[in-house]
Amino acid sequence: MKVAIIGAGNMGGAIAAGLAKGKLVQSSDIICTARTQATLDKIKAIDPDIVTTNDNAFATKEADIVILAVKPWLMEEVIADLREHIDPFKQIFVSVAAGITLEELGGWISPSSPSYATVFRAIPNTAAAVLESMTFIASTNADEDQIKMVCDIFDEMGTTMYVEERLIPAGTALASCGIAFAMRYIRAASEGGVEIGFRPEEARKIVEYTVKGAAELLLASGNNPEVEIDKVTTAGGITIKGLNEMEHEGFTSAVIKGLKACL
Numbered sequence: 001m002k003v004a005i006i007g008a009g010n011m012g013g014a015i016a017a018g019l020a021k022g023k024l025v026q027s028s029d030i031i032c033t034a035r036t037q038a039t040l041d042k043i044k045a046i047d048p049d050i051v052t053t054n055d056n057a058f059a060t061k062e063a064d065i066v067i068l069a070v071k072p073w074l075m076e077e078v079i080a081d082l083r084e085h086i087d088p089f090k091q092i093f094v095s096v097a098a099g100i101t102l103e104e105l106g107g108w109i110s111p112s113s114p115s116y117a118t119v120f121r122a123i124p125n126t127a128a129a130v131l132e133s134m135t136f137i138a139s140t141n142a143d144e145d146q147i148k149m150v151c152d153i154f155d156e157m158g159t160t161m162y163v164e165e166r167l168i169p170a171g172t173a174l175a176s177c178g179i180a181f182a183m184r185y186i187r188a189a190s191e192g193g194v195e196i197g198f199r200p201e202e203a204r205k206i207v208e209y210t211v212k213g214a215a216e217l218l219l220a221s222g223n224n225p226e227v228e229i230d231k232v233t234t235a236g237g238i239t240i241k242g243l244n245e246m247e248h249e250g251f252t253s254a255v256i257k258g259l260k261a262c263l
């Protein structure tokens with residue numbers, strides 16, 4: 001399987017890195033494009049076997065899957081330039097651009113028959129860079145095998161959830177904006193850690209590992225967070241005092257309000 005990544009910047013580069021490390025696609029079957037040599041050099045530094053070029057048409061011609069990872073405002077123009085080199089009936093197109101719908105993509109890829117092109121939207125988050133992305137996938141005109149193939153590709157960069165397109169904005173709020181929310185908790189707890197006696201770098205490390213451990217515990221056990229919270233809240237103890245104080249200040253409500261503001 002040959003994969004073209006058009007616009008191998010931060011996100012496209014992370015996808016290339018994930019694919020090159022994974023088992024699904026050989027590095028020599030990944031072809032990445034960008035405008036500048038500096039960006040292409042970064043891709044070569046990830047894996048010298050990845051093919052790099054600034055010729056989008058050349059990259060796309062032989063590809064089974066074309067991953068479109070340019071900025072949203074460049075997408076229509078980049079697709080228009082590619083149109084005579086692509087086969088909407090054979091190739092699979094995957095856009096990672098935020099805010100561009102499957103309908104728009106289908107119309108740009110195959111203006112004469114937009115409802116035939118197999119098009120996916122994939123919304124990874126920045127943890128793709130460390131292969132821990134939470135990625136949402138939606139598609140149009142894709143069969144079960146094609147959906148599995150695209151989910152498998154993005155599973156190389158973390159974990160994926162296949163959803164109806166209407167849920168993509170909510171998924172973006174929860175996982176892409178959510179990364180920033182989790183970071184803000186880490187910052188807040190680190191500042192508290194300094195106030196109660198640790199040096200800043202120590203406090204941050206403690207909080208980072210605590211948050212990582214909390215997520216790993218839940219992922220490994222499948223437990224509801226309250227089950228794990230019950231394990232550490234002794235009656236009349238210090239943990240429940242701290243938790244209740246945070247709730248008095250509106251912790252849960254603030255998180256829900258923040259999420260809803262992202263939609």
Ligand SMILES: NC(=O)c1ccc[n+]([C@@H]2O[C@H](COP(=O)([O-])OP(=O)(O)OC[C@H]3O[C@@H](n4cnc5c(N)ncnc54)[C@H](OP(=O)(O)O)[C@@H]3O)[C@@H](O)[C@H]2O)c1
Nearest residue numbers: 007008009010011034035036039069070071072096097098
């Ligand atoms: N970053 C994220 O966390 C994230 C998450 C989800 C979705 N996304 C989506 O991912 C897409 C890319 O975002 P990004 O943050 O990765 O941006 P980025 O780092 O600027 O990457 C975009 C890349 O596109 C290349 N490019 C521009 N015009 C091109 C053209 N005509 N042909 C080929 N390549 C071209 C640029 O090349 P040069 O570097 O050489 O200029 C650049 O490397 C966006 O649509 C965004 O919505 C990003």
